[in-house]
Every structure is written in C-alpha cells, then in structure tokens.
Amino acid sequence: MSRTDKAPTPAHAAGSAGTSAAGGSGASAAGGSAAQTPMRIPRPAGGPGRGGPFAGMNIPAEKAMNFGPSARRLLGELRPERLWLTLVLLLAVVSVTFSVIGPRLLGEGTNLIFAGVVSKQLPAGVSQAQLIAQLRAAGENQKADMLSAMTLTPGTGIDFTALATVLLWAVVLYVLASAFGWMQAYILNGVVQRTVFRLRERIEAKINKLPLRYFDSVQRGELLSRVTNDVDNISQSLQQSISQAVTSLLTVVGVLVMMLLLSPTLAIIALVTIPLTLVTTTVIAKRSQKLFVAQWRHTGELNGQIEETYTGHALVKVFGRQREVEERFREKNVELYQASFGAQFISGLIMPAMTFIGNLVYVGIAVVGGLQVASGAMQLGDVQAFIQYSRQFTQPLAQLGSMANLLQSGVASAERVFELLDTEEQSADPSPSVAPDGGRGRLVFEDVSFSYSPDKPLISSLSLVAEPGQTVAIVGPTGAGKTTLVNLMMRFYELDAGRITLDGVDVTAMTRNELRSRMGMVLQDTWLFGGTIRDNIAYGRPGATEAEILEAAKATYVDRFVRSLPEGYDTVLDDEGGNVSAGEKQLLTIARAFLARPSVLILDEATSSVDTRTEVLVQKAMSALRSDRTSFVIAHRLSTIRDADLILVMEAGQIVEQGTHTSLLAAGGAYAALYAAQFAAPVAEV
Structure with a gap:
C-alpha cells in the first residue's frame, strides 16, 4: 500500500519510483544524456606501497562476516539430503581410489619400458644376479645399485605383453573413475538444487509473513537481490565446494598413503606443502572476507538503483534527470567494481601461490628421487609415479585453497539470506x-x-x-x-x-x-500482474465464473474498452500494465474489487487516474458497489x-x-x- 500521508523513509522513497520525481531518479545507463557521457572504468585507488595493494581503495569499512556459524548453518540446510550425501561420499571414495591407483600402474609401465631398454643393452645368457656381481667386482657399484632395484632379464628387451596388460588396466581404472565421478556429480547436483529449492520456498513463505514495516525500510531491488542473486550464488558455491571438498580430501588421503608406500623420504618433502598451503590460504582469506561481504551488499544496492530507475524511467525523462541518474548509477557501479575487484584479486592470489609452492615441491622430489634411483633405493617408474602423486597431492590442496574463496562468497550470500529469514515476523x-x-x-x-x-x-x-x-x-x-x-x-x-x-x-x-x-481495496497506485485481463479481474475472487467476471467488468465500464481490443479479455498485460492507459488500469482494479464483493470497501483516491468523463461513470458504479456495505x-x-x-x-x-x-x-x-x-x-x- 502506498502511504501518501506519511513521509517515507529514504529506502521506501527509493523503492516507490512511480510516486515522485525523486523516487524515479534511480540509476540508469540508458536514455537522454547516457550517450553523451562515456563510461570509464575507474582504476582502483592505492598502490603497492604501505598497507598492501588496496590500502587506498575507497571500500567502506565492513564488519567481517561471522563465517563459522553461518557456514555451519548453511551446511545444516543439507540435512534432509543425508542419504544422498552418503551415496555421493561412497561414489567419491570409489572414484578417487581408482584415480589414485592409476599413477602406480603407469609407474609399473615405465619400469617395464626402462627395464626393457636397459636389458636390451646387456649381454644375453647372464642372469641379473651374475651381472650385478660382475659390476661390483669391477668397482661399478652405482650401476650395480641401479640394476639391483630393477627386475629384468639381460638381452631380452621390452616385454610388450606385460606392458599392454598394465596399460589396459590403467585405462579401465581411469574410465571407471570418470564414470563414478560423473554419477557423483549428477547426484550432488540434485542434492544442491533440492536444497536451494527448499531455501527459496522458505524465503517466499517468510516474505509473506513479514510485516509491512520491513518493506518500508528495504529497497525492492535489495530484497530482489537476496532472493535471486544471493540464492543463485549459494547454489553455485555449494555445488562446487562440496564436490571439491569431498574429492580433494579423499584424494589427499589416498595419495598420501601411496606416497608413503613408495618412499617415506619423498613423502616428507611433499608434506611440507600442507603447512605452507594452510598459512597462505588463511592469510589471504582473512583479507578477502569483508570484501566479499561488501561485494554482495553493493550488488543489492545496484539492483535497487536499476529497479527503481526502470520503474520510474518515464519520470526520469520527463524531468530531464538522466545525467543525475547516470551519476548515481556510476557511484554504485564504482563501489561494486572496487569491492568486487578487491575480493576477486586478493582471493585470486591463492592459486598462483599454490602453484609456486607446488613447483618448489616438484623440484625437491625430482632431485631427491633422482638420487634414490641412482642409489638403487627406487626404480625410475616409482619416481615418475611419485611425481604424478605429488601433483595429485598439491592440486587438491590448491583446490581446497581456492574453495576458501568460493566458500567466503557463498557464506556471504548465505548470511544475507539468513538475515532475511531471521527477520522478526x-x-x-x-x-x-x-x-x-x-x-x-x-x-x-x-x-x-x-x-x-x-x-x-x-x-x-x-x-x-x-x-x-x-x-x-x-x-x-x-x-x-x-x-x-x-x-x-x-x-x-x-x-x-x-x-x-x-x-x-x-x-x-x-x-x-x-x-x-x-475487505476490498482500490488503491491510488494500481497493481496489475503479467497475465490476461480476465485473470487480473478474477484475482479479486478465485473461482469466479465467466458471467460474474463479465458482470463486474460491465458494472465498472471495463467492458467498454476491452471490447475494442483485438484479443478482448484474453489480452495479455505486462507486469506494469504498460499496454493499457492509466485510467484503464484503475478501472481494472475497481472491477477486481467489485468482483470480490467485500463487506467493507476501502477506496484510496480510487478515481485519481481516471479522466473526468470516465470518473462520472465510475462514481455511478461505485455507488452501486457501496450499497449495503461500509465504505x-x-x-x-x-x-x-x-x-x-x-x-x-x-x-x-x-x-x-x-x-x-x-x-x-x-x-x-x-x-x-x-x-x-x-x-x-x-x-x-x-
């Protein structure tokens, strides 16, 4: 309801763009002087000096979000899907197990190839043990150590049958890993979408229980942003973070076991990655948390600007306020740009940092692994498999690091949604x-x-x-x-x-x-929804017959103009009723109240949008409507x-x-x- 007798709050005024010139001067990048003022992307303030790259950025101070409780509450939304989540976990275990075994098989293939190449260069008719003894007797202990770590028959060459068997098993394992991974993703997608579906339903039910005071103090665009943008962001965050978390954690555990079995020494080198990753991720995440909160807050504010400008675009043009509208839009857009740039840039440092740490680990494994091959402690294929494992080990750690970025954004959106759900009803x-x-x-x-x-x-x-x-x-x-x-x-x-x-x-x-x-109401500000004229009239009384709808339309003189439309009562109106005149919209709302036949009728400047001739007709219809009921x-x-x-x-x-x-x-x-x-x-x- 429009409160024409009370000075609205600023947020309410902004959300009622159609009632005043000021309300209509929201943000728009189109129309009027929009073509005259080119939009320039601003450079973030500050530089690489003291205080970090964003020390001078004009980002509002924002209280860091309550990450832990909000994240736990968000995960609590998944409780109805516990059975499906258990199945997702089992599928992930199978998929990761097959993936982890794969590099070990490829390492065996490398050993067969290397052993075959080496055996081809050795004299036939001599056993491996005899050849090792000869090398040690000749003082070539390093060669003897290398051969002692291998399994070969001198002079035979590569065993292609054994190699084909190993590679075939590797292909089968990777295909099965992909198949189980696809099933995991399919089921998880259903879990997330059902969770978000329930969340949207709770939001809709909550909105219907909120007092009018809440809508007086919140911009419509801000509320719309929470219902759409924030919920969509939660969906994407859950979809990606759950999949990454489950797969990454299982991969880390499985790969760690395989690395310890292959070489405890190299495994220790790889384990250095964990504290470095945790420290790097924690430092970066703390700096980006409040920026993500600011990013989604500014998104809601920008949506409010756009929504109010669209609602009052005619008034903006009538009063020539396009330039002012552009400036207000630009201010909000710059604030969103700066917050988004800061959040994405700082959180985006996680992956390069993880890559750098991973490369250092690769160097360490290659050097130490080479020495172990030379000393006969490991075979070449084992080192090759270990390098693959080290990549598999650091990659999920990096994914867990980047997942912190994703989770911060998702939990920031969840906080905004939970704030709405926790609003007093x-x-x-x-x-x-x-x-x-x-x-x-x-x-x-x-x-x-x-x-x-x-x-x-x-x-x-x-x-x-x-x-x-x-x-x-x-x-x-x-x-x-x-x-x-x-x-x-x-x-x-x-x-x-x-x-x-x-x-x-x-x-x-x-x-x-x-x-x-x-009670029936006809307001000064008309409201029509996207649908036919018949549907808009019948909104006053669900289940009304065609005859009752026609009676209401004729009594309020709606029938006169509807008959002149090509589609008649089947004419589809847009959600603003833009394809009928202001007077015709008012008549439609009066017909809706007529059809409802309430015992108390409330008319708030109900004929304000009707021309003088139509007003006379409507006044007659209102006299009939008011009979035998309080008005x-x-x-x-x-x-x-x-x-x-x-x-x-x-x-x-x-x-x-x-x-x-x-x-x-x-x-x-x-x-x-x-x-x-x-x-x-x-x-x-x-």
Missing part, C-alpha cells in the same frame, strides 16, 4: 480464531494509538464508528494519518494501544486472511465525497471534525477551509 494469527456472524461491516475504532517510530506518535486515542452501509470519507492534509487509518483496519500494522472491531469482533481475534477477505473513501478531491454519509477531517492523527458535507461547510472549520482552497475563484493578476 508479524504476530501470529490467533488459534482458534473468531469470525463475525454475517457480513454487515460495522467497524469501530476504540481509543486507537499508533506510531511508525516510538518517538513520533501519529495517531493518538482515536475513536470512531462506521455503521453498516455508511460511506465514510476521510480528508485532511498530507501526513494527517488518512492512509494509516485504513492500514490499521487491514492489520498491515499492529496498534500501539486501543482496539478495532469488525461486527463486534476484535480484528486481532481473526486471522488476517479472514479479516482481509471481508471508506480517502480523497483529496473533495468533489468526489459530497454525498458521503460521514466525512472525517483529520489533522496530526486526530479527527478534528466530522459530519456531512453541508454541515461541515456551515461550521466554517477545517473542512470549509480545505473546500475553499480547492474551489476558490482564481485571483485576477494586476
């Missing part, structure tokens, strides 16, 4: 609830007090009675509390004191759905409420006058002053 509906007998529509305010903020009371000790069938008009200056009054009727806000009854039942004793099903009419144009049974004049949250149009004019008070201000004859200029 509106008070629960009573159970059991009480429903009024019948639907006469007698509405009573008893000493009602309300404020949007504790230090600024808006309505204080207000009492009034609206009898069934009465038309009650509410007038007064902006900020008097007119729209707030009807918001309280609908329980969009909770009272600070007093109570409101409908047909003798306290509205807090009824469920909100029960209460609102007895509240909020009006700025006093000509529309002359026939009201009761007119309430509000100022500063108080009813200062009440009566009929004639009696209030005769009293010469606040209403008479408002009436005179609207209908006074223009003063001739001298």
